[in-house]
Amino acid sequence: MFQDISKSIEACAAHYGDEADAVKTYLTQGQAKALSLPNRGPLKFDDNGEIDPAILEAYSEYGFYIFENALSEEEIADIRADLQKMRDNFPVHMGADTDAHGRPALGADNKAMTLQWARPLSDPLGGTEHSNGRHQVKLFEPKAANDAPPAVPVYLSGSLQFSPACLRAYAHPGLLKLAETINGPDFVPFTEGLFIKDAGLGAAVSWHQDGDTHWDNPDFDENIHGFNFMGQVYGSTAVNGVWVVPGSHKQTRANIVKMVEEAGTERLPDAVPIICNPGDVVINNRQLVHGSFANTGFETRVTANFGFHKRSSVLNVKGAGIHAEAVTMDADYIDKRSRLIGLAIDARRQRFPDETPYHYEPFAKREGEFIWNEAAQAELKDYNLMDLSI
Numbered sequence: 001m002f003q004d005i006s007k008s009i010e011a012c013a014a015h016y017g018d019e020a021d022a023v024k025t026y027l028t029q030g031q032a033k034a035l036s037l038p039n040r041g042p043l044k045f046d047d048n049g050e051i052d053p054a055i056l057e058a059y060s061e062y063g064f065y066i067f068e069n070a071l072s073e074e075e076i077a078d079i080r081a082d083l084q085k086m087r088d089n090f091p092v093h094m095g096a097d098t099d100a101h102g103r104p105a106l107g108a109d110n111k112a113m114t115l116q117w118a119r120p121l122s123d124p125l126g127g128t129e130h131s132n133g134r135h136q137v138k139l140f141e142p143k144a145a146n147d148a149p150p151a152v153p154v155y156l157s158g159s160l161q162f163s164p165a166c167l168r169a170y171a172h173p174g175l176l177k178l179a180e181t182i183n184g185p186d187f188v189p190f191t192e193g194l195f196i197k198d199a200g201l202g203a204a205v206s207w208h209q210d211g212d213t214h215w216d217n218p219d220f221d222e223n224i225h226g227f228n229f230m231g232q233v234y235g236s237t238a239v240n241g242v243w244v245v246p247g248s249h250k251q252t253r254a255n256i257v258k259m260v261e262e263a264g265t266e267r268l269p270d271a272v273p274i275i276c277n278p279g280d281v282v283i284n285n286r287q288l289v290h291g292s293f294a295n296t297g298f299e300t301r302v303t304a305n306f307g308f309h310k311r312s313s314v315l316n317v318k319g320a321g322i323h324a325e326a327v328t329m330d331a332d333y334i335d336k337r338s339r340l341i342g343l344a345i346d347a348r349r350q351r352f353p354d355e356t357p358y359h360y361e362p363f364a365k366r367e368g369e370f371i372w373n374e375a376a377q378a379e380l381k382d383y384n385l386m387d388l389s390i
Ligand SMILES: O=C(O)CCC(=O)C(=O)O
Pocket: 195, 205, 210, 228, 241, 242, 290, 291, 292, 303, 305
């Protein structure tokens, strides 16, 4: 049912010297524990078209849920084709203005952040002040192969401007219904990007919680920092995938330094990997302690991330400054950034005419405003300057 990653487990463990056996056990046991949790299955609805309450209960309990086959084979094929086009247009090396064909590289003249790079198998964020210091510990950095390039792409911000297929996935009616159920019908965007973890090269993302703004809010609750959907383009494994500490989203800001100290290892004992097949989409609470190790295995992971917030979590709130410049996000600002939802719904309607499109209540009387075509796609350039970062 899932890909056999035993060779990757061996390869991963081999990087850890004396700890190789412990790593192997951690990966194998984590995998078994993850697959025993009751938080995966198809996106199900009751007779009234509402999300199956059992899904909402499991999401609330664990802080993540895996929707199997949420993206059809056709949709995944579209995303892979876009990905190939984008990769073909990546800068030929970090900082280059042109791609391998001498054309202007993807994102070369953008104002907003686009492609981010890191040394192969490094942990570029752990233990730094980057992103307001949320990656509190530095993870082990395995040694990459001698012929590995000095830097590899790890994250593409603002991905929907470069990929109509990712834009269409963003308007998946079942997923947007879930966003509505959790965040209310006036839910708003957060940020979108691609996590790229190439086999044998992909960098780590150290343990962290995403939420930054509302930890001391008197109205704090488990959903106040929103969630990310994580669409799996090639699947996700114990070696290349995100690990999470189930249930940690209900508590306050975690002291990850202490968690690692108490465990005596960066391999947090309560964590489990998110295991997926291609086409599965995960909902991941942004307060969950999570992270991913360097990808020392033989399988590449690419995750299409796209998140949503409650409107009340961002309205007239000063942004965290992590994904975009920190400004106070008023109703006009939020409306402008939310236009992406209207455009994505129209893009999806054109590609999948037999599907009932999602009805986004805030644009109930404005649907005619959102017409997707090549010009509208081009106008998305730098849209992520207005990410709703909290
Ligand atoms: O995909 C990954 O490796 C990291 C994902 C992550 O940290 C996030 O979505 O916040």
